[in-house]
Amino acid sequence: MEYATRIREKLTAGLAPVRLEVVDDSGRHAGHAGADAAGETHFHVTIVSDAFTGKSRVERQRIVYTLLADELRERVHALGLTTQTPGEAGT
Structure with missing residues (x-):
């Protein structure tokens, strides 16, 4: 299974x-540390969830990690995160 699918x-x-x-x-x-020609090493995830309500940025990141x-x-070398509650995201 692809890593993007697993993450989702x-x-x-x-x-x-x-x-x-x-x-x-x-x-x-490509060519950076942790990069692999096969791909799926660097991701950015934007996630909006009620589960983040009352949590600091660091707490949210720890939940995702x-x-x-x-x-x-196993494979993911870099993971950029945008974590928000629905109120913060305007949804």
Whole structure:
């Protein structure tokens, strides 16, 4: 299974987002540390979820990192995050 799909599935199951975007930025990082010619090493995720209500930016990131621990250990080298509540995102 592709890593982008795994990321989507785990974040959907764990956070029930109202908005989720997973962008594979690996092509933009060719030649950089952690990059692999096979791709799927660098991602940016935008996630809007009620689960983030009352949580700091660091707490939100820790939640996501915990859910994606396997992917980060196996292949994903860089993970950019935008984490918001529906109120913050205007949704």
